[in-house]
Amino acid sequence: MVEFTRYKTYEEYLTAQIDAGTKKKTGFWIKPHTIDMLVKKENRPIESVICHGVRTGRESEKFAEYATNVVGTEISRESIEYNKPNYKKSTVVEWDFNKQNLEWIGKFDIVYSNCLDHAYDPLETLEVWIDQLKDNGTLCLDCVNFADAPGASDWDPYQDTPDHIEEYVTNVFSMKLKYSFWSLGGKNNETKILAFTK
Numbered sequence: 001m002v003e004f005t006r007y008k009t010y011e012e013y014l015t016a017q018i019d020a021g022t023k024k025k026t027g028f029w030i031k032p033h034t035i036d037m038l039v040k041k042e043n044r045p046i047e048s049v050i051c052h053g054v055r056t057g058r059e060s061e062k063f064a065e066y067a068t069n070v071v072g073t074e075i076s077r078e079s080i081e082y083n084k085p086n087y088k089k090s091t092v093v094e095w096d097f098n099k100q101n102l103e104w105i106g107k108f109d110i111v112y113s114n115c116l117d118h119a120y121d122p123l124e125t126l127e128v129w130i131d132q133l134k135d136n137g138t139l140c141l142d143c144v145n146f147a148d149a150p151g152a153s154d155w156d157p158y159q160d161t162p163d164h165i166e167e168y169v170t171n172v173f174s175m176k177l178k179y180s181f182w183s184l185g186g187k188n189n190e191t192k193i194l195a196f197t198k
Ligand SMILES: C[S@@+](CC[C@H](N)C(=O)[O-])C[C@H]1O[C@@H](n2cnc3c(N)ncnc32)[C@H](O)[C@@H]1O
Pocket: 017, 018, 020, 021, 022, 027, 028, 029, 030, 052, 053, 054, 055, 056, 058, 059, 073, 074, 075, 076, 079, 095, 096, 097, 098, 114, 115, 118, 119
């Protein structure tokens, strides 16, 4: 069941996300091994990747071991400033991932995020992310199994199951599931990586 945003206004949402991103600026959720597994499943040369909501840059830096052009987005300026020394091979920009950047349309082999739960309106955000894919690009949604993630909080405005996310990405956006696999994130929470193509 989709639980949409709990914020009354977009401004309230943005302020909450920036505050949380700043307070948790040293924290990370991704286990880099997930990115290794994902690249292995892709089994093709990858040049360009965009990762949405990267904070410490762990996932963008891991992707940069495989791809030459890796961009990360992050909403908290303070977190970016703090984590700058970690961004060695990827470029992390202060950007609200719910919004389109015209320079990113059709540019990426992979659009990856483990932050769909932080979207204001997941359907609108997915449309933005899908438009950033090259024709043969892969949308990779790393979806925590919320039944297994007691750490989920008010800062995660949208909570859903991997099965339901798979269902509506294929139905609403006519994407095809390319592969999926389970991994671990956070404090060993189960997470399912869903990879879609147009
Ligand atoms: C749960 S953390 C995950 C961080 C990182 N991906 C990891 O696995 O360690 C969510 C991140 O998304 C960022 N974020 C939240 N809303 C955002 C938005 N609208 N645009 C860009 N980043 C956002 C937060 O500031 C935070 O750093």
